[in-house]
Amino acid sequence: MNRMTNQEQKSLKKTMILLLLLLVALATAIGVFVWILAEETLLGYRLIGVVLLAVLVALSIIALSGMVAFRRLWYNKPIPIWMFSMSHFFLRWLYPTLTHMSLWFNIDKDDIRRAYTRLNNQALLNHKKRYNADEVLILTPHCLQQAACGIKITNDITQCTECGACNISGLLDLQRRYQVEVVVVTGGTLARKRIQDMKPALVIAIACERDLMSGLMDVRQLPVYALTNERPEGPCHNTRVNLLEVEQVLKRFIKR
Ligand code: SF4
Structure with missing residues (x-):
């Protein structure tokens, strides 16, 4: 990390x-x-x-x-x-x-x-600051979900049946093990709304460089750890994230 x-x-x-x-x-x-x-x-x-x-x-x-x-x-x-x-x-x-x-x-x-x-x-x-698990929000873009998957996970990630075809199942596993909130958003506006509603103390944001940059510029008062997604099939389509890195970030920032 x-x-x-x-x-x-x-x-x-x-x-x-x-x-x-x-x-x-x-x-x-x-x-x-x-x-x-x-x-x-x-x-x-x-x-x-x-x-x-x-x-x-x-x-x-x-x-x-x-x-x-x-x-x-x-x-x-x-x-x-x-x-x-x-x-x-x-x-x-x-x-x-x-x-x-x-x-x-x-x-x-x-x-x-x-x-x-x-x-x-x-x-x-x-900064060396640590947070309670319930203060941490993982925000991830909708394109992380396998495009062919018909399950609606934008309101509730637990709807994922964990077939393992995309990283959503891995994030759901992290949500369960670390008791953090994972939210899938379809754009910057929804991401900002979720932050306003949930008022986390730390956001771990997964997105492309452009979206991360605009997010970081928007939420100046809130600590945001930014993770760039992988795009093996081009932008906004079946993107991936390094789950090991996400877990490392959780281990580093959550109080034990
Ligand atoms: S892991 Fe979950 S979200 Fe991804 S394709 Fe399978 S069921 Fe759909």
Whole structure:
């Protein structure tokens, strides 16, 4: 659970390169602004320039904190919670810019999402907090269910007859053994509603990189451990999850 996969390492490296490029661009812009301000004599233009300069400096500090957090993650060092909060803030503001930049450098957006998910998970692992089993909610997408299965499990996962054709049976087994709630959702809106209704203290979310990223951005006050699903048959169809990893996460976070 703690070791980074090769794919995560590659994603982290690419995201750090993008951040470095962004920092260089911001530093250049700051330099140009300072130079323009030094030349400007009109007070109005000077004030506007100072405000823009302050914004650029703030963005640079935020990007730098993200860069430092990713670097610590790379060297497997603990990430202080304040640094994670700043990185979280940084991604909300700089994520659209980074994804645009990723297009120019032919970097997959999922690399940025994967790097952030890893950062998020590591911050939770560093925190060392544990939860009662009834405070933990596992949220999983509907595409984890075998497409050919006719059983409706979105309201109640216990309807699964455990034929073993998909990972739902494994999750049902974990629900029973660890006494946690497992909910299958058909989209982000329903996921948010379930969180509002059930008020868990910890969510273990299973989804693709894009959905995990938007979920992590949405529920800022709630700890969410994010697990990327496997998609051997393409997106949103007969997806899988590493049940051993889900169980490891449960063992790590549930009070014994
Ligand atoms: S494990 Fe459950 S949900 Fe999956 S195909 Fe079998 S009966 Fe359907």
